[in-house]
Amino acid sequence: MKKLILTTAALAFSAGFALAQDTVRMGTEGAYPPYNFINDAGEIDGFERDVGDELCARASLTCEWVKNDWDSIIPNLVSGNYDTIIAGMSITDERDKVIDFTQDYYPPTDSAYVAASDSVDVGSAIIAAQTATIQAGHVAESGATLVEFATPEETVAAVRNGEADAVFADYDYLLPLVEASGGELMFVGDPVPLGGGVGMGLRESDTELRDTFDAAITSMKEDGTLNELLIKWFGEGTTTY
Amino acid sequence: MFSFCSDPDALDTVRWFSCYLTTGVHMSFYVAFFKVLLLLAVTAPVALGFGFLGAMAARSHFLPLRWFGKAYISLVRGVPDIVFFLFFVIALDQAFEWMRHQVLCPGWDQPIWQGNDFIVCQAAKLPLGTSPQWMHQTYGFGLAVITFAIVFGAFAANVLFGGMRAVPRAQLETAEAYGMSHRQTFWRVLVPQMWVYALPGLSNLWMVLIKATPLLFLLGIEDIVYWARELGGTKTPGFTSFPHGDWRMWYFLFLLIFYLGFTRVSEVVLESLMQRLTLGQATAGGEAQRKAVPR
Numbered sequence: 001m002k003k004l005i006l007t008t009a010a011l012a013f014s015a016g017f018a019l020a021q022d023t024v025r026m027g028t029e030g031a032y033p034p035y036n037f038i039n040d041a042g043e044i045d046g047f048e049r050d051v052g053d054e055l056c057a058r059a060s061l062t063c064e065w066v067k068n069d070w071d072s073i074i075p076n077l078v079s080g081n082y083d084t085i086i087a088g089m090s091i092t093d094e095r096d097k098v099i100d101f102t103q104d105y106y107p108p109t110d111s112a113y114v115a116a117s118d119s120v121d122v123g124s125a126i127i128a129a130q131t132a133t134i135q136a137g138h139v140a141e142s143g144a145t146l147v148e149f150a151t152p153e154e155t156v157a158a159v160r161n162g163e164a165d166a167v168f169a170d171y172d173y174l175l176p177l178v179e180a181s182g183g184e185l186m187f188v189g190d191p192v193p194l195g196g197g198v199g200m201g202l203r204e205s206d207t208e209l210r211d212t213f214d215a216a217i218t219s220m221k222e223d224g225t226l227n228e229l230l231i232k233w234f235g236e237g238t239t240t241y
Numbered sequence: 242m243f244s245f246c247s248d249p250d251a252l253d254t255v256r257w258f259s260c261y262l263t264t265g266v267h268m269s270f271y272v273a274f275f276k277v278l279l280l281l282a283v284t285a286p287v288a289l290g291f292g293f294l295g296a297m298a299a300r301s302h303f304l305p306l307r308w309f310g311k312a313y314i315s316l317v318r319g320v321p322d323i324v325f326f327l328f329f330v331i332a333l334d335q336a337f338e339w340m341r342h343q344v345l346c347p348g349w350d351q352p353i354w355q356g357n358d359f360i361v362c363q364a365a366k367l368p369l370g371t372s373p374q375w376m377h378q379t380y381g382f383g384l385a386v387i388t389f390a391i392v393f394g395a396f397a398a399n400v401l402f403g404g405m406r407a408v409p410r411a412q413l414e415t416a417e418a419y420g421m422s423h424r425q426t427f428w429r430v431l432v433p434q435m436w437v438y439a440l441p442g443l444s445n446l447w448m449v450l451i452k453a454t455p456l457l458f459l460l461g462i463e464d465i466v467y468w469a470r471e472l473g474g475t476k477t478p479g480f481t482s483f484p485h486g487d488w489r490m491w492y493f494l495f496l497l498i499f500y501l502g503f504t505r506v507s508e509v510v511l512e513s514l515m516q517r518l519t520l521g522q523a524t525a526g527g528e529a530q531r532k533a534v535p536r
Contacts, residue, residue, distance in 0.1 A: 023371045031471065033480045038471060040481050041265035064374055069458060072327065079331045079359050080338070080366065081377075153474035157487055176477040180484065205358045 023062045024209065025082035026052050030067045032152050032173055034233040035088035035198075038067075047233035048086045051105055054225060058216040071131060071150055074098060077201060083209065084202050088170065090134050090195030100204045102213045104197025105226060107239045111135050113189045114174045115166035116159055122189040125165035128155040134195045135168045159185065172234050249482045261483045270468040274499070277454045277464055280385065285447065287390040292397025299402050310398070317395035326456050330388050334367065341365035381462050389450070396446050404439030405431060409523060437518045437526070444511040451503060469496050 028036045030044050039045035044065045056063035066082045077085050077099060090109070091101045111134070113122045124144055129136040131148040139146040147164050149155045156177055158164040167174070171191055178185045200217075202210045220226040227240040245252065246260035261267070298310025317325070338361045339353065346362035353360055363369070368376040408431055416430040455466040473489030519526040 025377075031474070033477070037480055038266055040483065042269045043265070045480075066374070066377070067463070075327070075331065079335060080361070081334075151470070151474075153470070153487075153489075156475065157489075160487065176479060177475060180475075180477040203358045203360075205355045205360050 023064055024056065024084060025064050025066050026056075027066050027068045027073060027077060027082035027085050028087040029070050029073065031070075032088050032170075033176065034172060035170075036086075047106075047229060048088065050229050050233070051220070051226070052086050054220060054229070055213055055216040058219060059212045061212070069150070070133075074201070078203055080203075083206065084200050084213070086200050088173075088198055089201055091197055091199045092134055092195060095201070098204075099201045100206070100210055101199035101201055102210055103217055104199045105217050105220070106198035106230070107241065108193055108195055108197045110171040110191035111138070111168060111194045112171040112174055112187055112191045113166045113168050114156070114159065114178055114185050115188045116162075116185060118186055118188055120165045120188050122166055122168075126163075128158040128164035128167045129169065130155055133169075135170070138192065138194055139168050156185075172238070257483070264483065266468075266472060269463065270465065270472055273463055273465045273468050276382075276462065277457075280382070280389070280454060280457070281451060284386050284389045284393070285450065287386060288393035288397055288446075288450070289443075291390050291394025292399075292401050295394055295398025296401035296405060299398065300405060314395050314398050314402070317392060318399065322392060322453065322456060325392055326388060329391075330384050333384060333387065335359050337367050338365050341367065378462065385457055385462060389453070393446055393450055397443060400442035400446065401435065401439050403442065404435040407438035408434045412523070434522065437515070437522050437524060440511070440515055440518060444507075447507060447511070448504060451507070452500065465496060465499070469493055 028044060028048060030036055030038050032046075034047050036044060036046040036048045044067065049065070052063060052065070068076055068082070070087070073085055073087060073089075074095070076082065085099070088106075089095070089101075091104060095101070113120075113127070115122075115125075122144060123142065126145045126147060127139045127142075128147050128149060129139050130152050131150055136146060136148055147158060149158060152169060152173060155164075155167045155169060156174075159167045166188060174187070178187060200213055202213070217226070221241045230238050230240050243256075243260060243263070245256060246263075249257055249260055252260065295310050295313050298306050299314060301307045301310065338359075342349065342353065342361040342365035345364045349362050351360065368380050412430055412434060413426055416426040421429065454464050457464040458467045469492035470489060473487065473492035475487050476484050478484040515526075516530075519530055521527060521531075
C-alpha cells in the first residue's frame with residue numbers, strides 16, 4: 001500500500017501538479033443570476049455552471065462545484081480549498097496581482113445603475129454596490145456616496161427600502177430584476193463599460209491548469225458553443241465572440 | 242415533491258406553498274437546522290473540556306503551564322471572533338497540510354509558499370482533492386468545531402477559573418485537614434462545588450454560542466442564516482419556478498421564533514440544572530433549599 005502511494009506520488013510529480021489531479025474544485029458564489037445561482041433543486045445553476053461543465057468535459061477533468069462567500073472567495077482559493085473561481089469575476093489588474101486569470105469567457109461587460117425613480121443623479125447620489133467588486137471601486141471614484149453590501153441581493157434591497165438611491169452592478173444581473181419589478185425599479189444614467197471581461201480565477205502557481213482551461217475556452221469560442229450559451233442565458237441582444 | 246408541482250403557476254396559494262416549501266433548496270434549509278444543532282451538541286462539551294483544561298492550567302503550581310493557561314485565556318478572549326474565524330481556520334488548515342506534506346512528500350523540491358499561494362503536494366491535501374464533497378464538508382465542520390471550541394473554551398476557562406476561586410477557602414482547608422492530597426482536594430472538594438458558581442457564566446456562554454453559528458458560513462458551511470438569506474432573497478422568473486419578492490423578513494422571522502424557542506428550552510434546562518447543583522451547597526440558594534425541605 002505504501003509503495004502504491006509512493007508510486008502515485010512519483011507519477012504525480014512526473015505528470016505535473018495540475019494534471020495529476022483529475023478532480024478540479026470549482027468555487028462560485030451561487031447568488032448572482034444569471035451567472036451563477038442556486039436552483040429549486042438546491043444545485044448550482046446558471047451560465048457559469050454550463051460553461052464550467054462544458055470546459056471540464058473538454059479538458060477531461062472531473063469537476064466538483066463548491067459554494068463560497070464572495071468576501072472570502074480569493075483567500076480560500078489561494079489557500080487551496082478549491083482550485084478555480086468561476087463566479088462572474090471580472091479580470092482586473094488588482095486581482096491579477098493576487099491570482100491568475102484565464103482568458104475571458106464573457107466579453108467586457110456593461111455595468112448599470114438601477115434606481116426606484118428616474119430623477120436620481122448617479123454622480124452625487126447614494127449608490128449601493130457589492131463589496132470588493134469593480135462596481136464598488138468605480139462608485140468610490142465617481143464622487144457619489146458608496147454603501148457596500150456583502151451580497152448582490154442586499155444591494156438591490158437597499159434601493160427598494162430607500163437606504164440607497166441607486167444600485168450599481170452588472171447590467172445582466174440587474175435586467176431580470178428590473179423586468180420582474182413591474183415598474184418599481186428602472187435603469188438610470190448611462191451604462192458604464194467596466195473591467196476586462198469575466199475570466200476564471202486560478203492560483204498563480206497553477207499555470208498548467210490555467211493553460212488547460214484557456215485551451216478549452218478557445219475551442220468553445222471557435223466552435224460557437226460559448227456564443228450559444230451566452231445567448232441562452234443573456235438573451236439575443238448580448239455581446240458574443 | 243408532489244405530483245401537482247410540475248406547473249406551479251397554475252396552482253392556488255395553499256398548493257403553491259406546499260410545493261414551494263418542499264423544493265430541494267428548502268430541504269437543504271431544513272437539514273441546516275440539524276447541522277446547527279449537531280454543531281452545538283458537539284461543540285459545547287468540547288469547549289467545556291478546553292475550558293476545564295485552560296482553567297486547570299491557569300491555576301497550576303507549575304509556572305510555565307500557568308503562563309500558558311493565562312496566555313490562552315487572555316489572548317483568545319481579546320481577539321475578535323471574526324478574525325479568529327477568517328485567519329485562524331485557514332492557518333489551522335494550512336498547519337495540518339504542512340505537517341502531512343513533511344511526512345508524505347519528502348522529495349518535494351518546490352517552495353510551499355509561492356507568493357500568495359500555499360502549495361503542498363496532492364497527497365498532503367486535506368481532504369484529498371479527489372474526495373467527494375461530503376468529506377470536504379465534514380472536514381470543514383470539524384475545523385468549525387475545533388475553532389468554536391478554542392474560542393468558547395477560553396471564555397469557559399475564565400468562567401471556570403472564577404468558579405474555582407469562588408469555592409470557600411474553608412472547604413479546601415477542611416479537606417486538607419482531613420489529610421487529602423492536592424489532587425484529592427481538587428477532584429473531591431473543589432470541582433463538585435465550583436459548578437454552582439460557574440453555571441451562570443457558562444449558561445451565558447451557551448446562549449452566545451447558540452447565536453454564533455452564522456460564523457459557520459465563513460468556513461463554507463451553509464447554516465440556517467445563510468439559507469434564510471438565500472431563500473428569502475428576490476427570485477425572478479426564469480431562474481426558478483417559484484418567483485417571489487424580497488421575503489427575507491419572513492424567513493428571518495421564522496429564525497427569530499426558532500432561536501427564541503431554543504433559548505427558552507435552554508433556560509428551562511439550565512434552571513433545573515442549577516437547582517440540582519445548588520442542592521446541599523453552602524450558598525444562599527442551597528440554604529433556601531435546605532430550609533424549604535422539611536426534615
